[in-house]
Amino acid sequence: MINQLLFVSFLFLTNGVGLFEQYYPLADEIAQSMTLQQKIGQTLQVDITSFNDDQGNTHYEQISQHFLGSILVGGNGCPDGRGNIIASDNCFAATNANWRDVAQKSLKQKVVVNVPGHGETTINLLLGTDAVHGNQHSVGAVLFPHNIGLAASHNVENYIKAAYWTKQSILDCGFNFAFAPTVAVSHNPKWGRFYETQGADPKFIKEIGRAYIKELQDDDGKKIKGVLGSTKHYFGDGATYNGYDEGNCRVENFDVFYNNNIQGYVGALEAHTGTIMVSYSAINELAMSISDLINVDLKQNQKFDGFIISDYNAAIKVAYQGLPTTHTKMTIEDAYTKSFNAGMDMQMVDGAVGWYEEVMNNIIAQGRISAERLNDAVKRILAVKLAMNLIDVPQTLAKKHNYTQEKKEEEKVEQKDVSNDSNDAEYYDALRSAKESLVLLKNKQNLLPINKYKITNVILLGERLWSFKGEFKRVYQDFDNIGAQNGGWTIRWQGFNGNEYWSNDLKTSSKASSILDAIKSRFNTANIYYIQYSDPTNLQLINQQRGNFRNEIINNQDQFSRENTLIINTLAENPYAEFMGDIDCEYCKSQDKYGCIYNNWLNQYLPDEQPTTLEINIGDYEKQIINIVRQKDVDIPVVTVLFSGRPMIITNPLSVSTAFVAAWWPGTAGGEAVVQSLFGEYLFKSQGKLNTLPVPWMRNMYQISNYPIYGNEVPQIEDPLFEEGFGLETRPQNSQ
Incomplete structure (x- = not known):
């Protein structure tokens, strides 16, 4: 394995105090006043469906009981119209109004910290949701093209419009945290997340990252007025060998790999992205979830001042999954220790909060995660919340730190006034895209x-013709x-x-x-x-x-x-979605199928055995x-x-x-x-690079086998059927 840090060409931002760093002193004083259990809770984002009882009732009080910093709606979560979140095939009740009801119930759950000399400080919740091509969890929503399609437009304005309308819809639902944008570079179409990638041009992807975060978060240099973004998945998730989801990047020249795959994060950092989500994937069999690149590259060298969040159950995968990411497994205690010490600030998990608390208490008691490191994670999370007006700060404490508190109506999520003109504008922006x-x-x-x-x-x-299990x-x-x-x-x-x-x-x-x-x-x-x-x-x-x-x-x-x-x-x-879209994984062809995560889940439209061709x-x-x-x-x-x-x-x-x-x-x-x-x-290709391929289009499966490997040059598909940038134009005279 090469020394990953040896070749890094570090990219620096400006030397001024960052959007979130300006709140570090206040956030640190609050963090220092918290109990250990409150600190552990703030470092946790939990799938809200884990709070359901056997009858499907969501027990929101568990949010405050565990002092949680954030909750998320899992990929299959939707409201039932009775104030609960369920994982169901029936999501017809997932309207903005019903999402607002869920948000209001969630936001009533608060963490109260007694800051000595100042009194009670109330910490509110981050409510996270996926936003891959719009506010996709909401029925009746206008949805934009997926990223690979937007990339074919080569028009940054389409990304800005997508971010704007996604922001408006998420806010209308009462949520405040979106898992977007993905800034992965496109490599192998066998990857089941290829459509989430942004094409093969890192300069354009840098521009996308900057523009999307700027519009989504809508900060004024002091506060975020929009929705917190999560730039993902740091980094190289689109460059795994043979396109395996959660796979391994084969890298011989790290400098080439880094410079080609980091640009989207550079753009997002320039726009003050509040969070960065770390990839499941590995670089030369070192899982990103435990890689020192999080600390050394993002926090130290790029001066990232927000917080780092894991992907869903990432530490559990590091501990128990092994392939297709790496041949290495470890105890869950080792996985969480390595993840936190590498710079992970918040862990996204499906549930089992009590178990997580027990693991964290044990490794903290053993001194494996220092008090300084835990406080730093909590400080970063609180600083982002301060920038979002999610912490109610006592007047004396606010005055001490020159913090401006914007008052909001207590525990109420207001419905936005969405006019027909607004709905038409959203539709026409999506249509143009x-x-x-x-x-x-x-x-x-x-x-x-x-x-x-x-x-x-x-x-x-x-x-x-669709058949399921024969x-x-x-x-x-x-x-x-x-x-x-x-x-x-x-x-x-x-x-x-x-x-x-x-x-x-x-x-x-x-x-x-x-x-x-x-x-x-x-x-x-x-x-x-x-x-x-x-x-x-x-x-x-x-x-x-x-x-x-x-x-x-x-x-x-x-x-x-x-x-x-x-x-x-x-x-x-x-x-x-994700690994269910993978094609031709070698681990799925073995008898024991170790490393074949395709068979760990179910997509009712796909065959029992993973397909081997894109034909x-x-x-x-x-x-x-x-x-x-x-x-x-x-x-x-x-x-x-x-x-x-x-x-x-x-x-x-x-x-x-x-x-x-x-x-x-x-x-x-x-x-x-x-x-x-x-x-x-x-008319196709009416101007500029509209309607042109953002990636080369391969002729056959052989061209994308054993691909990519990063040597001294960026890997390319040789002799494709259509080159990157190809696209025919049409002219108006033929329509007369």
Whole structure:
């Protein structure tokens, strides 16, 4: 293993007092006055669902009983409409109003510290939530494209708008802490979090980190007016060997690795990010959760003055998991000791608070974590809270430290006045982002843009038959699948297929649109051909109706020509998140599957065994319909739209298609964005680097095998199918 610190090119910020450092003296005096149990509690962020009893009632009083510094909503948590948070498949009650109810109940739980000579100081709670592509836990929310799509726009303004609307929605829910932005550099598409990455240009990622945090936190140099950000995952999470989630980065030249992967954090630090979340991954088999880089790089050299937070159960993984991160395991006491001493200030855990308290009390009593180190962690957490007006400071103490206390109405979360104009503005910002994220990979004979006034027949194809554990469940039509447009981290951790969460009032509030929705809004008199299943869960009936549709196409063959007919074929990945999206992990092929975390969880849309390829093909039924339509005119155009979280192996669909659009996961406005681009209402690559690939697009799986390894140069995919920066343009004259 190389000496990781030997090659570091440290990057310094300005020498002035930082946004949070200015509150260190006051925070330190409060911390020094706290009991040991209060200090331990402040270093803990707990999944709120762990406070539920067997009947699903959330016992909020446990927050103050354990003196907690923060709680979080786990990936599958949602309110039940009765004031509780549950982990459930049914999240229809997860409205902003019900989230506000949860927030209000949580914020009533406070930690009271008696500061000698000044009296009671009340510490309030940080309420954390994921915000991967908007306020995704809230039903009816407008959702932006995932990061890899935003990166294809190469437009920082889209990130600023995403941060602004995410901030507004989270505040409307009563929460104050967002786990965003991810600033990982894109490397291997086999990684299940590839869609969370920001492309391959570190300079652009630095700009993104700065702009997003600045808008999200909205600080004025003294106080945070917006939502606390958490820049993540420090660092190199996007550069693991073979793209294994929670994997290991193979680094031979640390200087090259560091300079290419650190830039997003540099930008975020320039914007005063309040927290940095540490990655599960390792560098040369040293887990980042226990790496001295946290102290030496972030705190000492980059002068980071906020607090460091772990990822979910990170120390437990360091102790017990081993591969795919590292071959090393240790006791939980060693893991927490190493993590805290490396600079981790707050631990994110799923529950078992009493057990955590016991472990911490033991290792502190043994002197393995010093009082000075514990006080430093608490001081940093309190300094951030002071910058957020989350600590009620007695007047004498505030005067002593020249602290300005902004008064807030006690224990009340106000609903923001969200006007129709505001909702429209959010939608149009998301729509613009989605349009600018699309990349046109093929446009034979300049098919696009299509003159919609000449089209009298639109044929919509693209279906997937979903089975779970060998039992057929239903058919999904991806031209009418808003869930597939949004991917993972949508409502719940692994996301959803279908339109259940985008129907009726929820569809109205989110203004969500599928390709079918957008086509119907434009073609009142044209024939729109697609199968309207009477029961999408009945396989026998599905096959029967497919046969009927095939006959309908055959009977209308004489009407179809290259001038009046358009086939739109949609391909889509199933939604996934984190390691459930990993592809072709060697540990999943072994008999004991040690190191295969894919098999430790469940995504109902994915097969029991991890897939080994990113190849995606047009289905046999779709090929059959295309051949029938083209039987009398082989040049009837086929436009293929791919909804995916990453580049795929597209040899087959690319050869069949007249035009091909990589749409990524474009969010709730994705259907409208795609259709506007097909008919010239939006022109691809109208200016600058809009609509261009943020990463190279590989030809085959071989090109991303044993990749990346950091030597003396930044690793690159050799001879890709499409280079980074590729994207075809369309011109307005074709639409006339």
